[in-house]
Amino acid sequence: MPANLLDEPEIGEESKKQYLWTLNFGPQHPATHTTLRLVLDLDGERIVRATPYIGYLHSGFEKLGEHLNFNQYVTIVDRKNYISPPMNEVAWHNAVEKLLGIELTRRCQYIRVIIGELSRISDHLLCAGAAALDLGAFTAFLFAFNQRELIYDVYEEMSGYRFHPGYTRVGGVMQDFNDRVIERVRAVLRSLPKAIADMEKLLFRNRIFLDRMRGVGVLSKADAINFSCTGPLARASGVTYDLRKDEPYLAYRDFDFSVPYATEGDCYARFQIRMEEIVQSMGIVKQAIENLPGGPVNVPIAEKFPMPDKGTIYNSMEGLIQHFELIMPNRGYETPKEEIYAAIEGPSGELGYYLVTDGTQIAWRTRTRPPSFIHFQVFPMMIKDHLISDIVAVLGSLNIIAAELDR
């Protein structure tokens, strides 16, 4: 046994196999949050090699995209990253509208910004809270979860469903924001600062928390770029890449916000980035809800693909015809035969959809570019030469959602 645990053991190749022992971490381990599996080669408690296995939560979501049309599939994308469902919906219909060349109305863009940022807040709250929970700080997790409840109330008021809203549609949203929804968004904004202050008070100067997060799971800037990491993971390593700033989509040009980044690249930096991004997202939601433009929320039916609203169907022949055309499988409009990729800045990184269409209203192939899948590749590298208890800290800071990872 070497004196320093972090030194490579001085043993020959032959005896190495007997010296190391194997441990299965997951797929049912509670700290893996969902069904992730790691096979660890251990030297004592030091990790020599970690091999991730995926596919325990494979649900065929991408295959379902080849059988459901653009509006139906929104019910499935909700179930991928179930921590922030509206962000998936915004990403999916962002790709579809790029394919069909639909320009959204101002009000719809603002509404999508609001639901997207709210889901980013809820995702970061859960990730930061769960990172603390895995290290034994239960109270901070509950403070975070309390705020998530209020955000769920917004989802339920706007769409009728707490967990899987299915809110966006091609060229618009399901139902417009009414006064009650706006009041609920304001309620979230009122109570969030206190909860964040509580969390920071509990964690930022907590000796145990700091010791277990600082210097653990360091990802260098070069590695972050080479493994195409995005989101808070890359920004904590000094890569200032944010699609909201770099390739502004929706109405992000209108809002004043900054992109926080750190250079340490350890778990603590990622935690701090997430807490700061919550504050920035709150600013965006506040600006959007105060300056919410009026006017129609859905694009006019001249755009062909959007579902006309009930008033148009009942009161105009064009609306009725369009409704019929969209529903009849052997009729309908032709989509362009194209391959497109469109991405937005998801809560844990670049969330993109690669769409291949063959002219029908159903995509031929829907490929998701999930941040979890990319980030799970760096995970074995980050925990190398760490102790077993550090796996939990690193995993908590990565925000890997198995449903999105395996799809």
Add this chain to the structure above:
Amino acid sequence: MGYGRGLIVGHWVTLRRFLRTFLVGHGRTMKRRGGGYQPLDFWFGKKVRGDEPTIQQDATTEGLFTVEYPDERLPVYERFRVLPMLVYDDVDGNVRCTSCNICAKVCPPQCIWMTHAQGPDGKPVPLPADFYIDMDVCMNCGLCAEYCPFDAIKMDHNFELSNYERHQTHIFSLQDLLVSSEFYAKTHPDAYDSADEVTERNKVAKKKDQRLQKALGLGAKPASTVRPVAKVAAAPPA
């Protein structure tokens, strides 16, 4: 002081939370925040099932706040969606559904199926003979209600659906799904009064009644629409 202080502070926080649960209200000495049952009501003032008080719970709620479900309930949001329901018009008793199959086509998990009604001469009538929804397959997405061009399908608020047996009770037939437009107006006041639905009712309902009477002859309705038929008997024949 050192070690005992944290203990006292902790207990004080708990006590403060307990006290904040109650307000000193008008006329009552102690009033539970958010409404619902007051302290003594749990023993003396319990309401019957179906008449439970609803409680307001939001960001401003303080104290030890527990909603004593099922004796108390949280208010249901108007857009809240669970299972689809089929609406019939109170005025003339006609089922709004015309069995056009659009909802069955658009349903992502394909949990809706229906059969068309036939008139006495074997011709199709714009009514469903039967209409089934497998509630265990339904994912409550609400697309059927959104795509329905006759305002016939709406999303119900009833979420207490558990049962002991799946095959008999969890496949909802037309009889289980039918609700009156009065019921719908009560659960969805905003949507019922919206301009779209008012036009639809004024425009379509009368025309549909005439068409149905013609197709069926002498106002005879399929046996499956028992509840609406009772209403039709009272209405003057067209």
